[in-house]
Amino acid sequence: MCSMKSIEDIRGNFPALQQNVWGKPLVYLDNGATSQKPQCVIDLVDRMHCGANANVHRAMHKLSDEATALYEGAREKVGEFINAPARENIIFTSGTTASINLVASSFCRKFLREGDKVMISGDSHHSNIVPWQMACEMAGASIVVIPVKDNGELDMEEFHRLLDEKVKIVAVEHISNVLGLVNPVKEVIEAAHSKGAAVLVDGAQGIVHCKVDVQELDCEFYVCSGHKIYATTGSGVVYGKKELLEAMPPYMGGGDMVDTVTFEKTTYAPLPLKFEAGTPNFIAQASLAPALEFAQSLREGEIAQVIEAEERKIIAYLKDELQKIEGCTVYGLGWMQQEGAAEPQWGAPGSKIPLFSFNIEGCFPSDLAQLLDKMGVAVRTGLMCCEPLMTRFGVTSMVRVSFLPYNTLQEAEYFIASLHRAVRMLR
């Protein structure tokens, strides 16, 4: 792993990428939905199932001690990866959806009152919409939406205009899973704080493509899923500021989250266990340690430059080639849509990640996806769990291709050639 020098070296770590589908080499471009797993993660899961499979925090035996050490070790790793001040800030969940539900339910029970507002970004995934609607309904509060501009960027002028003291929390996407643009979350956080509002950053995509420092961001909550960043499914995180997590009521009740229990009253375990009721998905959470070590190794030294160069080529290539297709609309081009606009710094607000959503006149997205699949190319179509954003752009479906560092320019070229073939078949 440490000797990775090329994209081919990275790919060598992923058994799933070595397969053929329908007799063609797999070109996996559905990474926005979930990543493939490197061998180090597969080995850890295997090792735990074969040797260290016992419930965490509970028993006085070797297997349980080993599982607990791996589970808590992963918590340390997550904290280090996002620069959290302490292990108490890191709550394990089953994924971003569970994380946002936890915060929406628990934060809002404590802090949201009738007449208050929750502000969400217009590019939100359903999991950053529905839990807030549910919480607002309980409290008698309402939702305010930061609009999305035609080029996919958040309308920050409107954001500043809509933000007032009634807003108790702003829940913003770090990077939309449809538009692939890095949102100006630091600006959102500073403005929200000036009005006394907390901020939750949905980092499901952000954690994968940006270096995240929660202390530098100063957000109250940062949430993400493990499975999009090489860990196995069923792993997720809430980072929260300690004073807030301490003030918030538990989300779920049950084993492991208690201090003492009588039939009359229960006192709760200290953080982070207060928010981790029941048997956690401890093997999935433990897999975050090798997964994040792997992700970290791609962000350092020579290989980081190799990846950036390849991603830059992929982005420029796809932008040009998709736009050359007659009747193709590409969503979320951001700065690239404007002639002569200055390119933001790589990874900084406004920059584009290698993720493109588009539609082609005369071709149903689902037909394109099926034909591409037969050519070995895995893409995503449909609402992408962002129905309001689809409505904003006047469509009911899009096609999305999303890349990770193990994807190559050659794969992007094969995808474009396959897309041309599919379009010819459909028109």
Ligand code: PMP
């Ligand atoms: N937010 C965003 C931006 C996402 O991309 C996703 C997953 N597509 C989610 C939230 C939900 O994540 P999960 O399904 O892992 O809970």
